[in-house]
Amino acid sequence: MSNIINILAGVVTKMGKRGRKKGANGEQSRKQLLDIAAEEFAHNGYYETKISTIVKRAELTQPTFYLYFKGKEEIFQELVNLFRAELSNLIKQSRLEPGISLTSFPDNIKGKLTAIFQFFKGNPNLTQIGLFFALEAEKIKQQLSDQIEMNLIAEQQDGYFRTDIDMGIVADSIMGIIERLTVTKLLSGLKTPEMLANEIVNLLVYGLHYQ
Incomplete structure (x- = not known):
């Protein structure tokens, strides 16, 4: 690990x-x-x-x-807490700083997402425990979604995103995408952290339609 x-x-x-x-x-x-x-x-x-x-x-x-x-419960909970704390810290660090040029901010987002996926890939067992096996797994994911929403609202206020979008829905969508792709593409070895980050940014920033 x-x-x-x-x-x-x-x-x-x-x-x-x-x-x-x-x-x-x-x-x-x-x-x-x-x-x-x-x-x-x-x-x-x-x-x-x-x-x-x-x-x-x-x-x-x-x-x-x-x-x-003390027992099995304590060692399991320590692993859950470790996952929760580390991922929470990564999401806090993923907030975009004010003043980034609009031409370079997609690459900044890719870098932040890549760091999260690299953590998952480097700690596959811990990731499965924290995201799926822990009794509080749903609570953990909701907490992370709330953190993402706070980041997005701040970034929205900084002028990076449209003001007519509900960032709570965006945050839940991002959390769902991260969770699903971690299972189906990352932990299975089909995609690298960099590849997944690039795909997510292409979808959410540039959309599905041709420019």
Whole structure:
């Protein structure tokens, strides 16, 4: 999995949460458990994933698992929270700054969308957990859509988009497009993040008709 889990594992381990072992060995063990748990949850779902399988694949013991996590629910929720926080941060960063020339702003949008799809592609297991398997998956997607709407309204006020469009509908549409294309094109390997970003911008900015 990406460096995101690695960073998180390091931060928590160094803090010595609940008296856990500090140092490189503890950090590596925690990261390994998170990596394998993400893969198990993504492939088998929450209820079919077992702690015994996770620790066996990690070549660790169940007591070692409980040094870092109270149980399956805690490690799963940590993965969900990690996905939610990282994607929320990416969407916040995707807002266009005022003053971008109208000729170059499509390329700016492509860059922002590409970053989101790259996160999904680099973290396929985490993406499936956050978008589909988490109990709060719909709430997460609604939160993200709300963030997109806030960005769009600000960009609308900056003169990038028409003022007669309901940006709530646009935001829900974009979130739906991102979710669907992630499943059908990105995680299946049919399209790259750059290709998908380009297709979305061509559709939403330039439309279906010939200019």
